[in-house]
Amino acid sequence: MKSDIASRLNRPLTIGRTTIDCRLVLAPMTLLGHIAFRELLAGFGGYGLLFGEMCSAKRIPGEVRTRSAYFSWRDAERQHLIIQIVGADPTTMATAARIIEENGLYGVDLNFGCSVATICKQRCGAALLKTPDQAARIVETVRRAITIPLFVKFRTGWTDDPDVPVDLARRFASAGADALTFHPRVAPDRRSRPPRWEYIKAVKDAVTIPVFGNGDVFDETDCLRMLETTGCDGVAIGRMAIAQPWLMARMTGLLSPDTGIYRRTAFAMLDLMKKHFDDRRALRRYKKFAHYFSANFKFAHSFYTRIGSARDLEAVKGELETFFSSDPETTARPNMNFFL
Ligand SMILES: Cc1cc2nc3c(=O)[nH]c(=O)nc-3n(C[C@H](O)[C@H](O)[C@H](O)COP(=O)(O)O)c2cc1C
Numbered sequence: 001m002k003s004d005i006a007s008r009l010n011r012p013l014t015i016g017r018t019t020i021d022c023r024l025v026l027a028p029m030t031l032l033g034h035i036a037f038r039e040l041l042a043g044f045g046g047y048g049l050l051f052g053e054m055c056s057a058k059r060i061p062g063e064v065r066t067r068s069a070y071f072s073w074r075d076a077e078r079q080h081l082i083i084q085i086v087g088a089d090p091t092t093m094a095t096a097a098r099i100i101e102e103n104g105l106y107g108v109d110l111n112f113g114c115s116v117a118t119i120c121k122q123r124c125g126a127a128l129l130k131t132p133d134q135a136a137r138i139v140e141t142v143r144r145a146i147t148i149p150l151f152v153k154f155r156t157g158w159t160d161d162p163d164v165p166v167d168l169a170r171r172f173a174s175a176g177a178d179a180l181t182f183h184p185r186v187a188p189d190r191r192s193r194p195p196r197w198e199y200i201k202a203v204k205d206a207v208t209i210p211v212f213g214n215g216d217v218f219d220e221t222d223c224l225r226m227l228e229t230t231g232c233d234g235v236a237i238g239r240m241a242i243a244q245p246w247l248m249a250r251m252t253g254l255l256s257p258d259t260g261i262y263r264r265t266a267f268a269m270l271d272l273m274k275k276h277f278d279d280r281r282a283l284r285r286y287k288k289f290a291h292y293f294s295a296n297f298k299f300a301h302s303f304y305t306r307i308g309s310a311r312d313l314e315a316v317k318g319e320l321e322t323f324f325s326s327d328p329e330t331t332a333r334p335n336m337n338f339f340l
Pocket residue numbers: 027028029030031032053054084111113114153183214215216217236237238239240340
């Protein structure tokens with residue numbers, strides 16, 4: 001099974017004028033998919049593309065790469081990095097996309113999936129799924145502004161009806177998107193119900209551009225099942241890639257993790273946070289990472305409570321030393337209470 005999934009994933013895929021050599025990608029995640037985490041992931045490998053944190057299109061022109069907390073990258077990751085932008089105005093989105101292209105990054109992703117109230121109130125993110133003409137106008141305008149690959153990430157919409165994402169997918173493809181990432185949940189659902197993978201198949205069957213399936217892929221079995229049952233071209237992994245940053249390397253046959261990987265990863269992440277962020281930001285982001293990472297352990301609550309109440313990075317380090325002083329028991333499947 002392991003070699004089966006690796007050979008399915010390690011196959012070239014053409015996206016726009018480019019070809020990637022692996023069909024597994026990191027899904028975009030605010031406060032999680034930052035430069036430090038991506039450097040950690042790069043140490044393991046096993047991915048074709050990395051989606052960074054969501055960036056407000058309005059703010060991109062004022063961001064300075066060396067000082068920005070989220071619009072920042074390492075030179076070495078340029079050819080794999082996609083910046084996700086969120087906004088409601090086509091021209092503002094196009095300006096941001098052009099800046100991303102000028103910086104030599106792989107691609108641009110349009111966020112049509114975020115359903116948090118502050119974003120939707122501004123008619124951005126998943127709110128755009130209620131106004132498909134406006135969403136398609138954004139795709140068209142951004143398309144005209146850039147030559148690098150253009151992705152759209154979206155959800156089922158606001159009602160549980162597969163015809164809605166099928167119609168949206170067709171509109172995005174004809175407006176010029178090069179690939180889609182589809183998360184088959186309705187917009188108000190913050191991952192409390194299982195995603196409806198059968199809708200991924202419906203979306204895939206409706207368009208000729210590549211479709212990345214997304215939602216609740218936690219291991220090789222899930223990944224193979226998603227590929228086989230939906231026919232999707234690739235798979236975007238979110239939370240489980242945070243909990244196990246070596247997961248994509250394992251799935252693509254690059255490594256077989258040993259028991260020491262949890263300890264090494266916990267400390268390596270701390271060092272990378274210090275390298276890329278000031279203490280306050282590093283602490284906040286480490287706690288967010290620790291929430292998902294803790295899902296690996298039988299005593300997840302104990303791990304997370306210790307890290308969550310640490311006052312500073314030194315305290316985090318002390319807590320890690322204590323926790324890993326005796327080999328912590330790990331779980332075969334992640335503790336889902338930590339995964340919402
Ligand atoms: C903490 C967190 C932050 C997220 N931020 C974003 C985001 O900024 N943009 C986006 O398109 N999706 C975002 N997502 C959704 C993920 O990209 C993904 O669609 C979702 O987690 C389902 O995939 P998974 O089951 O592999 O985690 C976020 C998810 C989580 C858990």
